[in-house]
Amino acid sequence: MAPDFREPLNIIVTGVGGQGNVLASKLLATAAVEAGCRVAVGETFGVSQRGGSVMSHVRISRSKAYGPLIPLGAAHLVAGLEPLETLRVLGSYAGVDTQVIMNDRPNYPLACLSGAAAYPDVAEMVKAAAGLSARTTVIPASELAARAGSLLAANTVLVGALAGSGLLPLCREHFLAALDTLFQGSIKELNTRAFLLGLEWRQEEGRQ
Amino acid sequence: MTVMAQAGKKVALTGNEAIARGAMEAGVSYVASYPGSPTAEIPGVLALAAAACGHYVEWSVNEKVAMEGAAAASFAGLRSLVVMKADGLNVALDFAGALALSGCRGGLVVLVGDDPAAHSSIREEDTRTICKAVHLPVLEPSSVAEARDMTREAFSLSEFLALPVVVRCVTRVCHASGDVTLGAIPPVERRPVFGREDRVITFSARLHALLEQKMARAAEHFAASLFNAYSGPGQSDTLIIASGPAVFYAREARELLEQEDRVGILKLGTTWPLPASLLLAHLRGVKRVIFAEEVEPFIEDGVMALAAAEGLLHLSFYGKRSGHVAGSFGPGAGELDVDILKEALAGALGLPYSRPVVAAVAQSLGQEMPVREFALCAGCPHRASFWAVKAALELDGRGGVVIGDIGCYTLGMAGTGYHLLQTVHSMGSGVGIAGGLSQLRRFGFDRPVICVLGDSTFYHAALPALVNARFHRSNFLCILLDNETTAMTGHQPHPGRLTTAMGEAGDTVLPEELIRGMGLPCSVADPYDVEKTAVLVCDEMRLPGPRVLLLRRACALVAVKGREKDTVSVDPEKCLGDACGCARFCSRVFGCPANIWDETAGRARIDEAVCSGCGVCAALCPRQAIVVKRREGVGT
Structure with missing residues (x-):
């Protein structure tokens, strides 16, 4: 069990509708139950998936049932599928010891495409995130997902990176069992590849 | 499973x-x-x-x-x-x-x-x-x-x-x-x-x-139900009555404020009829009561009435009526969370409390955070339909009005649907509203009336309004956006489909059969053929009587599932960038999330992670700079 495993451990997965937020949090929750933990996940789907900002709250506890929403400023881990959304979540949920893992691939809001608003520079967003959380890691999750076989698997790459962070009370085996529960056939192979790429990337990064 | x-x-x-x-x-x-x-x-x-x-x-x-x-x-x-x-x-x-x-x-x-x-x-x-x-x-x-x-x-x-x-x-x-x-x-x-x-x-x-x-x-x-449970000290002066997920928010708020020894929580799992004897047993020992429930002050009103009837006049109540339990929309609106209940509990107990400071992200970024509006998916046939309706309204020039309904296409009220929809209410209500508006001709209302609704909504509640429109000789164009599924809620089948929920063969009821059976004229077109559709909408809205135009194209999310997509790309030789004069039509005007702009190259680009391969943007690009490479056997 990781030394600084919080009780409860509060994780936020964020991104844009369609990026696979729900699946990422489902994978985390399933792995947590595999490990014998209690888990509460809060999210919304429906119209909120239609290109809007989405976030899933995942709370993992050794023994206690918690509500599905993380209080403001109380996230321990923020996993962002998209830079702008990562920053948006940090604005409300970053606390003194929040760790961040963020994808560097932008997904432009309509307002930015139409010219009504400017999409911030990714390097500037990373800098702002690092200002809110000293422990910010940028992961080329989409690139790794493409290497795994599909750009759409960035969500699983990110879960792999969380698994490799050493901050979860969950081992690689719990995730592999969860992947086995949730997927079949070629989709399972793709997601397993994506998960392992994310995991190894994070472990490699951690050694540097 | x-x-x-x-x-x-x-x-x-x-x-x-x-x-x-x-x-x-x-x-x-x-x-x-x-x-x-x-x-x-x-x-x-x-x-x-x-x-x-x-x-x-x-x-x-x-x-x-x-x-x-x-x-x-x-x-x-x-x-x-x-x-x-x-x-x-x-x-x-x-x-x-x-x-x-x-x-x-x-x-x-x-x-x-x-x-x-x-x-x-x-x-x-x-x-x-x-x-x-x-x-x-x-x-x-x-x-x-x-x-x-x-x-x-x-x-x-x-x-x-x-x-x-x-x-x-x-x-x-x-x-x-x-x-x-x-x-x-x-x-x-x-x-x-x-x-x-x-x-x-x-x-x-x-x-x-x-x-x-x-x-x-x-x-x-x-x-006596086990779904109702008290947690807290044997003797307390403060009771939170909570239901739904607010039970957990209340517990966490109490814990964070370190009030476990002072505050009791009565979790109500049976919220109507209220368990009066249980409530009274808990109310008698306390001084103040805080209510944690969503959305209306339902338990709150019931408990206050009960206390009044029993003469429990020593109690103070903290909830939506008193204004203590309030989120960003004010009391009685929106969801609750741990922070709202922390503030309410601290307020009721007179404890010092300040809301967590939300980080000034925009300040550290040096610019405003762009909001992310809801958007129709890349390749959504509704976007093509809305573009055609928008073009037809401009072509027609009589200031036609557009009435909305409930489904993914409700987003037609937002930028992603060119702000076309002027009313949105409940399932099927658009047809009734269109019928009513068109009857106002006798009072001098002279704008053409169009209503749009989806296939599932059509079966759900639009049929009586269409019958009413025919009988009363209403005068509007009903555009049925048929994406062959109930898309918004996750692609459930409806009577226009081949199979039922259980995967058994259904006896399919096609919308055009129903429409023609009601004696209404019904044309059918493919919204991906935007130009033809726009002309058809314009022609149809000039014809008398209630009529239906069925725009049929499968939901892009369903169409691409398990299939190789067509590949769409921008030919950098043909795209003239800002020199074109199209005002970045594909990314700025048409507004499909897959049409992005490459700042470095100064050219339009397709985001291959988002694009569904529909090719509608290729048909609309004034320079024909967008190229669609069709997969073999997929066709259009």
């Missing part, structure tokens, strides 16, 4: 899966529903389990028909479940009110999803107020595990009371996930019995009196 794992196993389920499991653990025979967030996934889960368990599942044409079917099964002694969202209960309400009077036999559970904060809804209706009006008991789960427990127990309760029982589940339970230890699923063994001698009649004030007796019995039963 995790939800079908064996009894005794602890698994992670969504609230909706847990509800489905609870129904199966109760031995449900008959399930009917019309899809709506946040409960849309429940019947889908049950349909997948139908073969193994032996129950029946249908996606009914609307919630009223669904409830009528479920009631029939109950009259014949079977356990039945009907699932809907809060708005759906309104559709079924006429029948629900009658059903409360007649009562039922086999356990009948009405699972209603409320959506505080209206995440996926037009509004945040509180079903409990409706249930009070029609005299139906309400259970209200606080967690995923309890959603399973309550669904399962609600069937027995329904049989005990001979009344349908409502399980009111909010989005933060339906869409949440949590660990659930599974119970056993009994085989479906009951056989339907409904003989010539059976009567289920609703015609009498005497039945109202009987219904009041049943509700009194329910209140008595609820006073």
Whole structure:
């Protein structure tokens, strides 16, 4: 069990509708139950998936049932599928010891495409995130997902990176069992590849 | 499927899966529903389990028909479940009110999803107020595990009371996930019995009196229910009465403020009728009461009335009425959370409290954070349809008005649909509104009227309005955006499809057959052929009478599933960038999320992670700079 495993451990997965937020949090929750933990996940789907900002709250506890929403400023881990959304979540949920893992691939809001608003520079967003959380890691999750076989698997790459962070009370085996529960056939192979790429990337990064 | 794992196993389920499991653990025979967030996934889960368990599942044409079917099964002694969202209960309400009077036999559970904060809804209706009006008991789960427990127990309760029982589940339970230890699923063994001698009649004030007796019995039963529980010190001066997920927010708020020794929490799982004797036992010992419930001050009003009736005049109340329990929308609107309850509890106890400071992200970034508006998906046929309607309105030039309806295309009221829609209300209401507007010609209203609605909405509630329009010689163009599914809620089948919820062959009812059967003219076109569609819309809106234009193209999310997509790319030689004079038409004007702009190259680009390969932008690009490479055998 990781030394600084919080009780409860509060994780936020964020991104844009369609990026696979729900699946990422489902994978985390399933792995947590595999490990014998209690888990509460809060999210919304429906119209909120239609290109809007989405976030899933995942709370993992050794023994206690918690509500599905993380209080403001109380996230321990923020996993962002998209830079702008990562920053948006940090604005409300970053606390003194929040760790961040963020994808560097932008997904432009309509307002930015139409010219009504400017999409911030990714390097500037990373800098702002690092200002809110000293422990910010940028992961080329989409690139790794493409290497795994599909750009759409960035969500699983990110879960792999969380698994490799050493901050979860969950081992690689719990995730592999969860992947086995949730997927079949070629989709399972793709997601397993994506998960392992994310995991190894994070472990490699951690050694540097 | 995790939800079908064996009894005794602890698994992670969504609230909706847990509800489905609870129904199966109760031995449900008959399930009917019309899809709506946040409960849309429940019947889908049950349909997948139908073969193994032996129950029946249908996606009914609307919630009223669904409830009528479920009631029939109950009259014949079977356990039945009907699932809907809060708005759906309104559709079924006429029948629900009658059903409360007649009562039922086999356990009948009405699972209603409320959506505080209206995440996926037009509004945040509180079903409990409706249930009070029609005299139906309400259970209200606080967690995923309890959603399973309550669904399962609600069937027995329904049989005990001979009344349908409502399980009111909010989005933060339906869409949440949590660990659930599974119970056993009994085989479906009951056989339907409904003989010539059976009567289920609703015609009498005497039945109202009987219904009041049943509700009194329910209140008595609820006073001893294990779904209600107190946690806290033996003696306390402050009591929080909480229901739904707010139970957990209240517990965490109490913990964070370190008030476990001072504040008690009474969790109410049975919220209508209120368990008066239980409430009174807790109210008598305390000085102040705080209410944690979503959305309306429902328990709050009931408890205050109870306290007044019992002469408990020493109590102070802190809730929505007093303004203490309030989120960013103010008291009585929106969801609750831990921070709101922390503030309310601190306020009631006079403890120092300051809201957590939200980081000034925009400041450290040096610019405003762009908002992310909802958008139709890349390749969505509705975007092509809206573009065609927009072009037709400009071509026609008479200032035609556009009336909206409920579905993905409701987003036509936003930028993604060029702000076309001028009214949006409830399922099918656009057709009635269009009919009414077109009748205003006699008073001098001279604008052409167009209404748009989807295929599932068409079956659900538009047919009476179309019949009305034909009979009264209304004058509007009804555009049916047929994407061959119920897209918004997760692609459930409707009567226009080939197969039912259970995967059996249905006897398909095509919309054009219905429309022509009503004697209305009906043209059909493919919205991806934008130019032709625009001309057709313009022609049709100039013709008299109510008429229907059916724009048919499968939902892009369904069309690309399991298939190789066509590849769309921008030819950098042909795209002239800002020198073109098109004002970046593809990314700025047409607004498909896959049409992005490459700042470095100064050219349009396609985001291959988002693009569905529909090629509509290629047809609209003034320079023909967008190239579509078709996959073999896929065609257009």
